[in-house]
Amino acid sequence: MVKPMDIAEILTKDSPGKQFLLLGNEAVARGAIEAGLEFAATYPGTPSSEIGDSLFRVASKYKQPYFQYSTNEKVALEAAGAASIANTRAMAIMKHVGLNVASDAFMTLNYIGVRAGLVIVSADDPGCWSSQNEQDNRFYAMLGDTTMLEPADPQEAKDMTVAAFDLSEKLEQPVLLRITTRLSHTRAGVNLGSIRPPRGEANFEREPLRFVTVPAVARRRHPILVEKVRQAREIAEQSSWNKIIGEGSIGIITSGVSYNYVREALDFLGIKAAILKLGMTYPLPKQKIQEFISSKEKVVVVEELKPYLEDQTRAFAQEKGIIIPILGKAQGFFSEIGEYTPRRVIEGLGKALDIDIPDSFAEIDEKYSNMSVEIPSRPPILCAGCPHRATFYELAIATGRKAIYPTDIGCYTLAIQPPIELADLLLCMGSSIGTACGLTAVLDKPVVGTIGDSTFFHAGFAGLVNAVYNQHPVKIIVVDNMSTAMTGHQPHPGTGLTGMGETSTPIKIEDVARGIGVPFVEVIDPLQVKESIRILRKAMKFDGPAVVVSRSICALLEIGQKRRAGEKIIPFEVDTDICQGCEVCTDKLSCPAATWDGEHAGIDPVLCVGCGVCAQVCPYKAIKRRETK
Amino acid sequence: MKEYNLLFTGVGGTGVVTAARIVATAAIAEGLNVRVGEIHGMSQRLGAVTSTVRIGDSVHGSIIPPGKADLILTVELIEALRCADRMNTDGTFIVGMLHMAPTAVLLDRATYPSDEEVLNELKKYASVVTVDAVRLARDAGSVMSVNIVLVGSAFGLGKIPLKEKAIISALKEVLRPRYHEVNIKAFELGMKAVAGT
Numbered sequence A: 001m002v003k004p005m006d007i008a009e010i011l012t013k014d015s016p017g018k019q020f021l022l023l024g025n026e027a028v029a030r031g032a033i034e035a036g037l038e039f040a041a042t043y044p045g046t047p048s049s050e051i052g053d054s055l056f057r058v059a060s061k062y063k064q065p066y067f068q069y070s071t072n073e074k075v076a077l078e079a080a081g082a083a084s085i086a087n088t089r090a091m092a093i094m095k096h097v098g099l100n101v102a103s104d105a106f107m108t109l110n111y112i113g114v115r116a117g118l119v120i121v122s123a124d125d126p127g128c129w130s131s132q133n134e135q136d137n138r139f140y141a142m143l144g145d146t147t148m149l150e151p152a153d154p155q156e157a158k159d160m161t162v163a164a165f166d167l168s169e170k171l172e173q174p175v176l177l178r179i180t181t182r183l184s185h186t187r188a189g190v191n192l193g194s195i196r197p198p199r200g201e202a203n204f205e206r207e208p209l210r211f212v213t214v215p216a217v218a219r220r221r222h223p224i225l226v227e228k229v230r231q232a233r234e235i236a237e238q239s240s241w242n243k244i245i246g247e248g249s250i251g252i253i254t255s256g257v258s259y260n261y262v263r264e265a266l267d268f269l270g271i272k273a274a275i276l277k278l279g280m281t282y283p284l285p286k287q288k289i290q291e292f293i294s295s296k297e298k299v300v301v302v303e304e305l306k307p308y309l310e311d312q313t314r315a316f317a318q319e320k321g322i323i324i325p326i327l328g329k330a331q332g333f334f335s336e337i338g339e340y341t342p343r344r345v346i347e348g349l350g351k352a353l354d355i356d357i358p359d360s361f362a363e364i365d366e367k368y369s370n371m372s373v374e375i376p377s378r379p380p381i382l383c384a385g386c387p388h389r390a391t392f393y394e395l396a397i398a399t400g401r402k403a404i405y406p407t408d409i410g411c412y413t414l415a416i417q418p419p420i421e422l423a424d425l426l427l428c429m430g431s432s433i434g435t436a437c438g439l440t441a442v443l444d445k446p447v448v449g450t451i452g453d454s455t456f457f458h459a460g461f462a463g464l465v466n467a468v469y470n471q472h473p474v475k476i477i478v479v480d481n482m483s484t485a486m487t488g489h490q491p492h493p494g495t496g497l498t499g500m501g502e503t504s505t506p507i508k509i510e511d512v513a514r515g516i517g518v519p520f521v522e523v524i525d526p527l528q529v530k531e532s533i534r535i536l537r538k539a540m541k542f543d544g545p546a547v548v549v550s551r552s553i554c555a556l557l558e559i560g561q562k563r564r565a566g567e568k569i570i571p572f573e574v575d576t577d578i579c580q581g582c583e584v585c586t587d588k589l590s591c592p593a594a595t596w597d598g599e600h601a602g603i604d605p606v607l608c609v610g611c612g613v614c615a616q617v618c619p620y621k622a623i624k625r626r627e628t629k
Numbered sequence B: 001m002k003e004y005n006l007l008f009t010g011v012g013g014t015g016v017v018t019a020a021r022i023v024a025t026a027a028i029a030e031g032l033n034v035r036v037g038e039i040h041g042m043s044q045r046l047g048a049v050t051s052t053v054r055i056g057d058s059v060h061g062s063i064i065p066p067g068k069a070d071l072i073l074t075v076e077l078i079e080a081l082r083c084a085d086r087m088n089t090d091g092t093f094i095v096g097m098l099h100m101a102p103t104a105v106l107l108d109r110a111t112y113p114s115d116e117e118v119l120n121e122l123k124k125y126a127s128v129v130t131v132d133a134v135r136l137a138r139d140a141g142s143v144m145s146v147n148i149v150l151v152g153s154a155f156g157l158g159k160i161p162l163k164e165k166a167i168i169s170a171l172k173e174v175l176r177p178r179y180h181e182v183n184i185k186a187f188e189l190g191m192k193a194v195a196g197t
């Protein structure tokens, strides 16, 4: 019989040649383990989360490699950087905007270099599937003179992670592994390699004239960094990750997942071309690119987001006096907005190469847009029984919707959706508090920031210190669901669980707030509607900065726990004899389990998790827990 | 093997990802080249989601181009329609008749179309098979296995080019032992529901 294997087993199995169906992110984790990973740190963020989560499973089960969910990406990179300087193979994992947070460390770590391999994973999000922007982090490699690898599929993700460690050790420099959502969340068969032993003893050899970046040291290290880039470019020229596939007078330069679409597009269009598939994309193999383009009639560059390869290719051509058409974004054949798809690449190549695209797409579009039914949209929303929904319901009443509501990054950002609509301003992690400070300083209006527990630890704390010290009368609601819920329920410093799967003393947000001198700090249970409204009203009236910690476990976690414990989840129901059809429960609370038959409210017993909030909201007491038989 | 594209569509958090993984695991066991596309993160919170399974030597990425899906499986009725542009004219929709009204419908800002309207529209794209997936899943022992019912129906109709044995062992490989029985039953009930059609 087939025995189910958990991911920790698969990732640590030393069986070279065996194939498993792995997610791109799992493949990165496996690659790191094959390379002898000893230390990893991350702050979870879609699309990177499953890399850390896989390592969390491994570390919890086998107690190695060391793994932590750091408070934020900057801390993660500092920790991983130091570990590698202390001769320990290390990895720091983050989403693209996480590298903004870590950028201060990133931009100087390259100056001092590393000892054991250090790989920094940046998971970019073209298409903003789960992010506030779609910045192109390949430019961080260029900005930070950091060698970069870009895999196209899960097998390459695994293999390039191993290669990234090798390169890092060879150059004694950090290496950036740049992946994107589509790769992170694609599964494919991955052939495993063998697992290397760890490097051995950690030790810190003092070398202050290298590792302490006072100006005199930094000045000395900069030319060394430039020399490292030169060496890396030589490696790139020879690297088998930069390879030519196919032949013909048309050349295509591409990297990452776009390569897959190019392959499929060439099949679709029935044309031949030589593809220069770049896997090592900083520094670029200048000569190799020059040789490639000089043998072609024309070259098309296919890459998501910014014209990173395209502009450099054009510069390389100019340097050598190569005059051929280099086609891409400059001429408008491709867009720098959004995620690419096979279709977009087919159409872009068709336009660039002046080939007719079979009109099937146009037909499909026409049919689809002329559909006789309108499909109601289905954006993501807060779950049934989500305590955030209760908090926002109470907040709407306590503030009369008259405040300004800066929000933050987490599930509760979904407060932007109707009927909650209590989200007015969002930049980045922790911005709810910083922006609330600015708003209260210039406006004479109540300002209520909402921030999650994990986000508070990540970047909210400094903002709160600022609010207290500068006496901004901000009202901060920390919606504490005891988890980093949106990214997959990772632990954080408030949960009492570490990345090694061990217990630690939880840090309470109300203690932090009191400790830095917030004069009004209260804790509410949002599932108690009346009492919560009372305290929120009190906070609104308070003259000065106020923090209300609204604490109730994430509904998904709670049902998971109950199911595992074999506990029954007893849903609520509407007594249609009592229901007056006032629509308060459906229109004001709008739990996804609520239904409406035109006269009376109802509750879907499959979706309802039995939180009881709707029962407190109904003015006629028509909602009750179901009788259990 | 000729390119084969399967699209699961539905509402985030209702088991779309797991069902796709089971089919792909079976394909891997048969030595085929596979790509699975999943959606993680924000859309998983009751938003519209899709999962793709692509099989064949010419497959590189995990996105199914317009007009290329051979099979679309959905438990929630209108989600089939949302993905209709992906459907190949020779393809098949297998649709569970679950209706989950999005919030906009609850707030009277949108209407949920009638079964007839949706099915007629789907038929303009390809053939449609409806299955009472929720009831069958409940009969099998858990509503959570609705997507496996659809996999069973699709297999029963000969729309999944894999062996039954491979699918059953994939199911055991992917799911925890205590869910095996329910899901195998769901698969079988799904298959039975379309027998003779």
Ligand code: SF4
Pocket (backbone or CB within 6 Å): A384, A385, A386, A571, A572, A591, A592, A593, A594, A603, A607, A608, A609, A610, A611, A612, A613, A614, A615
């Ligand atoms: S008790 Fe009411 S609010 Fe809570 S999950 Fe059930 S229907 Fe939703």
Ligand code: SF4
Pocket (backbone or CB within 6 Å): A574, A578, A579, A580, A581, A582, A583, A584, A585, A586, A600, A601, A617, A618, A619, A620, A621, A622, A623
């Ligand atoms: S709030 Fe109570 S009375 Fe009003 S529609 Fe809902 S169940 Fe009926």
